[in-house]
Amino acid sequence: MTHDLKFSYAQLSTTLANYLAPYFDKHKAQQLAAIFTEAEFDGITTHGLKRFPRFIEEIEKNMVNTQNQPSIEFQSAxxxxINGKQGPGPLSAAFATEQAxxxxxxxxxxxxxxKNTNHWLRPGHYAKTAAQQGCAFISWTNTLANLKAHGSxxxxxxxxxxxxxxxxxxASPDPIILDTALSQFSYGKIQHYMENNEPLPVPGGYDKEGDLSTDAESIFNNLSASxxxxxxxxxxxxxxxxLAAMxxxxxxVNEISKNPGEQNVSQVFIAIKLEKLWGDAYHDRLAELQSQMRASGLHWPGQSLARNRKHHDENGISVAASTWQAVLNAVHDTGTPA
Amino acid sequence: MTHDLKFSYAQLSTTLANYLAPYFDKHKAQQLAAIFTEAEFDGITTHGLKRFPRFIEEIEKNMVNTQNQPSIEFQSAxxxxINGKQGPGPLSAAFATEQAxxxxxxxxxxxxxxKNTNHWLRPGHYAKTAAQQGCAFISWTNTLANLKAHGSxxxxxxxxxxxxxxxxxxASPDPIILDTALSQFSYGKIQHYMENNEPLPVPGGYDKEGDLSTDAESIFNNLSASxxxxxxxxxxxxxxxxLAAMxxxxxxVNEISKNPGEQNVSQVFIAIKLEKLWGDAYHDRLAELQSQMRASGLHWPGQSLARNRKHHDENGISVAASTWQAVLNAVHDTGTPA
Incomplete structure (x- = not known):
């Protein structure tokens, strides 16, 4: 298979749900498939199909326990x-968002x-869910140690x-969503520049002398992103x-980094119901703030998502043959019917 | 007066309270004087005496209304x-922190x-207050437009x-405090490099062509910090x-920038009582996390404050003759007894 593939939303989500069926009940398989598919349709390809093989691998290595349910351990006003009990990160994060x-x-x-949860795939998914229910939303996760501290x-x-x-x-019709890691570039992006033999457009890590650098290969090999x-x-x-730990x-981060692979991360979900202060008027106020930004020539975060989504809903999405082959390899290797 | 001056905490706070006495009742004058003095004693000189003349100027221009009290306009669980009613920003921020x-x-x-508040001076002051009462604390303010959007x-x-x-x-004995603006450098810092004819150590703004630059003078003159x-x-x-507006x-920011000067800014104060989840055990857990950071060679934010404070408590602080002269000019100009 050397040609790119084209999928509608229904085709891709159904196919992925089938691939996940050996591990999860039908509802959970569909929920997970939707999270992968939505990332592709929103144009966030770094957190879609490219992460599917790793998700299967983590299940196979028992890093992700497919059967564990998150449980509520404490509640005040x-x-x-919530204890994620090493269950599938996206399902636990979705549950936490719903509770918030x-x-x-x-x-x-x-x-x-x-606590004790796994990689949540695309953070923006939970933000979108909360915003669609009228909430301002602030959420973050910690990770494996993968950034060099400045001055170290x-x-x-x-x-x-x-x-x-x-x-x-x-905001209406589409939520405003900032979805960002604190690294200047992801290692995926750094690898992209490395493979193209190009320097980073701005410094994105440190060289062996500890100086700021645009040398993609050196930063990638030394895990020295800034x-x-x-x-x-x-x-x-x-x-x-x-904050995530407390x-x-x-x-x-320090404790997570002692685990084999990235397991037992800690996440925070803060939801604020704007209606409580504003009643329905928050729609108008947000529209007014967006109008001010437009007048100042500002683009707000996540503005491209709706455009990407519209395009993909109308035309389907293209998946690179190599990306799809990696998905197939992951499910074939594990005996999943494909 | 050409020599630097030396003050104990009591000397400086009493002197400033006297200078503020024509504008405020005794308690408020002391509270404000303490916020200015604490910034100096914690070593945050950018937000101490250097801002005192501007505070007096804003009072004189009726940008800060000395008599208005903040009022609570809404409350859910x-x-x-809180409406700050253009009153003195530090007093309203302290009141908001206390309520949170x-x-x-x-x-x-x-x-x-x-809402409708004025410059709060040093953000870390409110963070310290909340942390000393066992709270995790997240707070921010918006400002006048003073940063160039990337890609504009x-x-x-x-x-x-x-x-x-x-x-x-x-944390004990000293809270962990990150206190940072989102600009890479403050204009005060950029001006410092400019006056020394030095480039910024890393790009800190944009030149006239819109490219990232280390040219302090160009960034300062074009209000193009990044x-x-x-x-x-x-x-x-x-x-x-x-978020601050909503x-x-x-x-x-857009609306504030239409005011004469920086007035009617919006602020958010989020306090989280760690005892609710942890009981007393949060002390031990934070000490454990600090010990991990120490072992990794990491410094946590605000670690220098306690050192600065100890040094200044023991030795007093030195105030540059020019800084003190500016304070005296501000109060002399306005007929305040000095």
Missing amino acids: GWML VTLAESSGIALVGL EAGSAASLGNNPLVIALP AIGWWKGSGLSIMLDL LSGGQS | GWML VTLAESSGIALVGL EAGSAASLGNNPLVIALP AIGWWKGSGLSIMLDL LSGGQS
Whole structure:
């Protein structure tokens, strides 16, 4: 198979749900398939099919326990603690988001901490879900240590997480969504420049001497990507990690990095029900703020998602033959009917 | 007067309280004097005496209304809205912090939005207050437009706020505090490089062609400072502004920039009472996380504050003759007894 493939949303999500069927009950397989498919249709290909083989691999290695359900361990008026019990990260994150949105209905603002969970795939998915229910939403996860702290010794190991952060507001018709890691570039992006023998457009890591560098290969090989804003992003990364550990009761970047692979990460989900303050008027106010941004020539985060989605809904999406082959290999290797 | 001056905490705070006495009742004057003095003693000189003349000037221009009290306009279980009524920003921010901490006692997490307020001086002050009462704390403010959006047209005006953000955790004996604006460098810092005829150590803004630049003079003169992480910090700045406006019901960066000077900013204060989840055990857990960071060679944000404070408490602080002269000019100009 050397040609790119084309899928409609229904085709891709049904196919992926079938591939996941040996591991999950029907509803969960469909929910997971939808999260992978939505990433592709929203144009976030880094967190769609490219991560599918790794997800299957983590199941096969028992890093992701397919049968475990998240359980609620603590609840106060506005704060809930959920134990993900090493279950599938996207399902636990979706459950945590649902709980945060529901809690916010009564308390205005709600915080859900999720501990012992796995990679949640695309953070923007949960932000979109919460925003579609009228919530402002702030959420983040910690990760394996994969960022070099600014000012750390030359040649020392990565000690910070890129700790992806997502912030959303329920604008109409499409939510405003910032979905970003704290690394200036993802390793996927750095690898892309490396393979094209191109330097990064701005410094994105440190060389062996500890100086800021645009050398993609050196940064990739030395796991020495830098945080946004150097010392500033390093500090922000530390704070999001400490907050994630303290607000979920879970593991810190340092502790996660001692696990085999990236397991038992800690996540935070904060939902704020705008109706509590604004009634229905929040729609108009958000539209007014968007109109101001338009007048200033500003683009707001996530503005391209709706455009991508519309295009893909109308035309289907193209999947590179190599990407699809990797999906097939993952499910073939494991005896999944394909 | 050409020599630097030396003050103890009591000397400086008493002197400043006297200078503020014509404008405020005794308690308020002391509270404000303490916020200025603490910034100096913690070593944050950018937000101490150097801002005192501007504070007096804003009072004289009626941008800061010395008599107005903040009032609570809305309250749900975990969300309170306060109208600052153009009163003195630091007093309103201190009141909002106090309300957030108190609300968090019952609901676990509390959000206070503060609208129509003025510059709060040093964000870390409120973070320290909340952390000393056992709260994790996340707070930010929007500002005048003073940052160039990444990707905006060459030569176009600044359209984003540097929207300072503060995050704190109640570690012992000293809280962990990140206190940072989203600009890579403050204009004060850029001016410092400019006056020394030095380039910035890393790009900190855009030149006339719209390219990233280390030219301090050009960035300063064109009000073209950049956000941390270029496109990433631009997005983060927009989101913090939108959240500040929506969570406080107040003005956005765009709207603030139409005021004469920087008035009617919007602020958010989120306090989370760690005891709700952890009981007393949060002390031990935070100490454990700090010990991990120490072992990784990491410094956490705000680690220098306690060192600075100890040194200044023991030795007093030195104030440059020119800085003190500016304070005296401000109060002399306005007929304040000095």
